[in-house]
Amino acid sequence: MTVAVSNLEQIVVILWEPQDDINIGNTVRACKNFGITDIRLVRPRVADPERISISAPKAMDVIESMRHCATLEEALEGCVYALATTARARHQEHIVTEPRGAALKAVEVASSGAGKVAYLFGREDAGLTNEAIDRCHSIITIPTRPDYSSLNLGQAVLLNMWEVFRVATGVGVEEPDVRVARPSSEFPPANLEAMEHMYALIERVIGYTEFFKTPTNDHIMRMLRSVLTRAGLDRREQSTWFGIFHELERTLKKLQLEESE
């Protein structure tokens, strides 16, 4: 799969005083996964390329091109728009958005040719300072359960860069496939355990015939599973299928018994 990456070159990830090489490595990895190569570190406590590469293998190109900056001003060089990420929306005066909305804005600005767009991430123990947040146009808060809202730094980078990638490339944002859409059912979806019982039953019933010709039934069963998964059976439909195959098994067993007598 090839994707257009020109807008992604305009995205800058800034880590504010990162404290840990593993988190820097996870950031590098997430960025490289999604085509972002401009990473800038403001006063990192550590930044050992070898240790960083443990969590970001085959990414030495990005690791070696990371810029080390003494100040946020230096890190924001060439940027025309900045977004601060924080779990705690402390600044009522800022626009607060979530990663998807932020990515739409970031890619819009990045595509305009005006300059680069910076995403700021805070240090592991203290987040971003108020002064750093004040330099930004808007705040991104990743929605979480309210009493446990702080994500790991690398994971926060991952979620945001995934959205930037999707918006910039259009990958993974297709409309649902209408061919497989079905009206919503009044019954709950079929239980996975019940589905497994049903597949085992179907396999047994087919086994009474001469349909299976190969030593393993895997290929056929995988195809049947795929068809029935796509159908998205509800509980009533599943139990009807089960009932039909159950009756078939009973009948086939009876016939087999009669034949052997």
Ligand SMILES: C[S@@+](CC[C@H](N)C(=O)[O-])C[C@H]1O[C@@H](n2cnc3c(N)ncnc32)[C@H](O)[C@@H]1O
């Ligand atoms: C471990 S968190 C910092 C937690 C810090 N104790 C605080 O209160 O901000 C490290 C960074 O990940 C990002 N982050 C973590 N959770 C987030 C969330 N729910 N929404 C947006 N960014 C988040 C922010 O950039 C944050 O500064």
